[in-house]
Amino acid sequence: MTSHLSGPVTAPGGRRPRLPGPRTPREVATALDSFRDSVAAGMSHLHHTYGPVAALGIGPLRWTFLFGTDANELVLGNTENFEFSYGGLQAIAGDTALVALPNAENRTMRQLLRPLFDREHVDAYADRVLDRVRDRLAAWPQNTTVDAYTELRLAVRLASVDSFIGPGVLNREGNTLDTTLEQLHTVLNRSSILTLLVWNAPRLGRLRLRKPLSRIDRVVHAEITRRRAGATPTPDPIDPIGFLLRPGIYPELPAGDHTVRDTVVSLLIASYDPTSSALGWSLYGLLANPEVLAEAKREVARELGDEPVRAATARRLKYLGHVVAEAIRVHPPVVASARHCVKGFEVHGHRIPAGSRLMLSQFTSHRSPDSWPDPERFDPDRWDRTGTATAAVPPAAYFPYGSPRRRCPGSGMAAVIVPAVLAAVLQAGDITLADDHPPRLDGFAALRPKAGLPVRVHQPH
Numbered sequence: 088m089t090s091h092l093s094g095p096v097t098a099p100g101g102r103r104p105r106l107p108g109p110r111t112p113r114e115v116a117t118a119l120d121s122f123r124d125s126v127a128a129g130m131s132h133l134h135h136t137y138g139p140v141a142a143l144g145i146g147p148l149r150w151t152f153l154f155g156t157d158a159n160e161l162v163l164g165n166t167e168n169f170e171f172s173y174g175g176l177q178a179i180a181g182d183t184a185l186v187a188l189p190n191a192e193n194r195t196m197r198q199l200l201r202p203l204f205d206r207e208h209v210d211a212y213a214d215r216v217l218d219r220v221r222d223r224l225a226a227w228p229q230n231t232t233v234d235a236y237t238e239l240r241l242a243v244r245l246a247s248v249d250s251f252i253g254p255g256v257l258n259r260e261g262n263t264l265d266t267t268l269e270q271l272h273t274v275l276n277r278s279s280i281l282t283l284l285v286w287n288a289p290r291l292g293r294l295r296l297r298k299p300l301s302r303i304d305r306v307v308h309a310e311i312t313r314r315r316a317g318a319t320p321t322p323d324p325i326d327p328i329g330f331l332l333r334p335g336i337y338p339e340l341p342a343g344d345h346t347v348r349d350t351v352v353s354l355l356i357a358s359y360d361p362t363s364s365a366l367g368w369s370l371y372g373l374l375a376n377p378e379v380l381a382e383a384k385r386e387v388a389r390e391l392g393d394e395p396v397r398a399a400t401a402r403r404l405k406y407l408g409h410v411v412a413e414a415i416r417v418h419p420p421v422v423a424s425a426r427h428c429v430k431g432f433e434v435h436g437h438r439i440p441a442g443s444r445l446m447l448s449q450f451t452s453h454r455s456p457d458s459w460p461d462p463e464r465f466d467p468d469r470w471d472r473t474g475t476a477t478a479a480v481p482p483a484a485y486f487p488y489g490s491p492r493r494r495c496p497g498s499g500m501a502a503v504i505v506p507a508v509l510a511a512v513l514q515a516g517d518i519t520l521a522d523d524h525p526p527r528l529d530g531f532a533a534l535r536p537k538a539g540l541p542v543r544v545h546q547p548h
């Protein structure tokens with residue numbers, strides 16, 4: 088195969104090169120149908136039907152899907168040639184958010200924000216999530232069915248608002264703020280080809296999200312004004328707004344309140360959606376595999392005894408860490424990484440011109456039999472580096488947190504929060520899956536079970 092970076096690539100006569108992909112009305116209809124089912128299913132369809140390179144859409148709305156470790160390695164390993172292309176998130180997070188900034192500015196911004204991701208902040212955020220989760224678990228009535236995905240998602244969302252905007256905001260704004268936040272994610276998560284288009288057109292996204300966005304802006308700007316007037320939520324170990332308002336914090340970047348707004352909104356929306364997804368799929372992995380569940384319960388009892396889990400003690404839960412690693416292999420919260428290329432390049436003998444919008448697929452890569460023996464099997468022991476089952480996993484085969492050089496800055500947070508919440512759920516009592524069928528897939532910004540995760544509550548929670 089050919090996979091090298093080259094100069095500007097155009098077809099003879101300046102036309103875009105023809106790439107494999109649906110062309111006839113029938114092929115296009117089949118592709119659209121598969122995306123309607125779920126974006127994950129759509130990508131699997133393209134991969135199986137057209138091979139490692141497949142283009143979908145027309146003109147500026149065309150996406151080129153690249154499948155397989157060679158292409159992943161080429162794109163993820165050459166950060167300077169591939170910029171992020173998350174127009175949907177940009178619509179919400181704003182033009183100065185991490186996700187919207189070109190690589191060079193992004194690097195500077197990440198340096199500035201590093202203190203927000205240190206151990207003290209991670210533990211404070213995780214403990215807030217745990218408090219919210221325990222509130223929800225305490226309200227689960229015995230002998231009823233509860234949607235565990237939606238419940239845990241709500242807990243993470245509320246803790247994220249407390250942590251990233253301010254702990255008093257929900258009291259001041261009431262529950263409708265929570266509904267507003269969910270509206271923001273609805274457009275990003277709809278399984279349809281439209282989602283892909285919005286992904287490519289931030290202005291269209293902003294138009295559709297005008298109302299919820301103006302509410303969030305009002306809330307965040309009010310909070311910035313309160314901080315400027317001296318209202319500091321102390322003692323609060325997190326407080327990103329207070330941190331960002333320190334004089335001189337943005338020496339080389341567009342300063343001003345809108346940058347503070349963009350940063351906190353991006354932390355908020357980038358955190359709770361994939362984290363809830365990882366929680367939902369990890370809990371499903373536990374409950375659908377009795378021997379895994381039994382091993383996890385043994386670990387929680389052995390490591391924590393009767394002590395309720397906290398962030399600091401969750402770090403002892405190695406097996407639950409493997410459960411999470413395996414869950415986000417089989418069900419990666421972010422199913423695809425979106426990029427556009429600065430320079431043209433060649434891959435698998437196809438020429439991809441400069442400016443092309445690209446999608447790499449975590450979903451298909453994490454399930455490829457070329458990289459994973461028995462890929463559909465849920466096996467946390469793959470991650471046990473002391474055992475025999477695991478070979479070192481190349482980043483091009485497993486990249487739930489994206490590229491090495493522009494990796495998700497919240498991966499350390501997720502690595503503490505998700506096992507901690509699973510332990511809290513196990514400590515609270517017995518639950519089983521209420522539905523024998525595997526959940527159907529939904530979502531794009533974050534993969535979710537279409538009908539939630541109904542569980543039967545057997546012991547008081």
Ligand code: HEM
Nearest residue numbers: 185186357358361362365420421424488489490495497501
């Ligand atoms: C299991 C949970 C999570 C998963 C699977 C996840 C995954 C990802 C992925 C795949 C990317 C894009 C990387 C790429 O395309 O190369 C990303 C970016 C990002 N994530 Fe996460 N994430 C998670 C949790 C979090 C948390 C808790 C935060 C905390 C605030 C966070 C903040 C961000 C931000 C700000 C970006 C944009 C980074 C940039 O543009 O440079 N994420 N995440």
